[in-house]
Amino acid sequence: MSIIEDNQRTELSEIGEFGLIEVLTKGIEIQNKSTIKGVGDDAAVLHYGNKETLVTKDLLIEGVHFDLTYVPLKHLGYKAAVVNISDIVAMNGKPNQLIIGIGASNRFSAEALSELYSGVYLACKNYGVDVVGGDTVSSNSGLVLSITCIGEASKSDIVYRNTANKGDLVFVSGNLGAAYMGLMILEREKQAFKVDPNMQPDLAGHDYILERQLKPEARDDVLRILKEAGVKPTSMIDISDGLASEILHITHQSKLGATIYEEKLPIDITTDLVSKEFAIDPTTAALNGGEDYELLFTVSQKDYEKLKEIKEITVIGHMTDEAAGVNLVSRSGTQVEITAQGWDAFLKKDQD
């Protein structure tokens, strides 16, 4: 899909808006029956019949959500798509279509934008999603990405955030904090590069956490595993802003509290090792780091037997009365309230 050739640079002004759209959209192949009409008109046309239509969107802004100093454009495109695909998955839905909006200045060549798109196309191919539209506009500041993902689910399959019940068990897929520690490694190398531009980045041995940061995946495999086990979660959300923020969404919307156990938090050994290197508590990375795109969900206690042997998921706590609050029980047994990150913390985290 990429049109990049060695050292070639085609200015956007050379090929014009029509030319750019042609370069970026050629080779699109439709994979879903629900896609009636894709790119090329005022709107995409989709047919969902008896299924519910799910729609989500995310806005990604250079300097806030990504740093082109160390994020390759193809990875950025891949991640931007996955972040939205993950939102459909978090509704227990199947992602089907995606629309890309890009704001880019003249510092980007047609080849650079094509590289970015190739990442979006790769993610779409991997998840069986059709690219059905786009909006490519000028930006006189940074690169801006806006992705809309559309998916489907049967009415009875959809899992909301506000439907957890008291006593439900809280599960999380995979492990937490890895994406944040990957970001720490990239930031460290960026600072070192500023001091000595001839340095080679020292990324050795950090493949796993770097991939968690640069090329996250949506956990549609976990949906299949749960379905095979015959379990439908009572509530679900994906972890984009960190476990703390997401469990607060579920408790707030379900009008419940929750107790989470620090010792139960699944943290990969490499995350743990790098955390020590940076003197960051791995629990903090898991709670506030974000960008893991794992699934956080609740299930009825009666379903525990069906899930306890599944290695892809971990039980980390349970839902309580609203009055009991949302708490973390530390390894030492003390109970700490889990609080929402403020806007400043949010800004800081993203801009670090």
Added chain:
Amino acid sequence: MSIIEDNQRTELSEIGEFGLIEVLTKGIEIQNKSTIKGVGDDAAVLHYGNKETLVTKDLLIEGVHFDLTYVPLKHLGYKAAVVNISDIVAMNGKPNQLIIGIGASNRFSAEALSELYSGVYLACKNYGVDVVGGDTVSSNSGLVLSITCIGEASKSDIVYRNTANKGDLVFVSGNLGAAYMGLMILEREKQAFKVDPNMQPDLAGHDYILERQLKPEARDDVLRILKEAGVKPTSMIDISDGLASEILHITHQSKLGATIYEEKLPIDITTDLVSKEFAIDPTTAALNGGEDYELLFTVSQKDYEKLKEIKEITVIGHMTDEAAGVNLVSRSGTQVEITAQGWDAFLKKDQD
């Protein structure tokens, strides 16, 4: 819906992300049966049954698509919504839902964002559209707006761009070039203000063209008029980038040519007068000015009798063989090829 009080300024850091979302989304009322679940989850849930789902999105960037020096935030919100609603209308569809993405820096207060949202909500109310989701993120440069609009149409009602036939008549709704001349007035006052910050803007007598620029409307009324007349267009597009660009989309996609007559172009008397003041050819404003959000559509010749008395629309030309090209016949009878604006022209137009 607005929470603005006199001189109040609430910093985003004061109320936090959760607080801001609450401020911005309270008071949303669902108007459409197809909206199953709106704001507050990973994705909106919609039910379209036998109807086709239409999805469109636009990205609007400060300094490129709007200038906050002279665009009030409420108008900006209104226009951003209408631009997307117009895309659904241009498919002969009914707009139903809208998702707002905003990237804003700390220079915007909660009151300012609330004012922006109030414009979006007003447009949604006027067009019967539900706000079903949003994504509010930090931006460390300008304001970025990303709107997704979702609508519906019966399969047999949808009008595409690529289905015009040779010999079809080309129609346009309303009049052209007014929004561009409104922009010229605003730019002139901005320059005057730069020279003398104590000046009062001289906008008197320009209400109509200023409203066309600042508060455009989508022509869903024209869809109703056509339906009542028993005419379904053979192709249709809305005029966002100017008549030249849009007729090229229709001819290119329908693999046809077109002949447009300059003398037939509907240009309002105020547009004409202001054009003279600025020494701009009103035909140029109509062809390349853009942002009129009128409908450009083709109809079969046999339908002409049903439409000829309708004052909201004007026949401006006809579709030809592809080999004949896309041409404008000037008042003097000479034929000029209509060409696409290049990327530079596009940039220039938007940034002027």
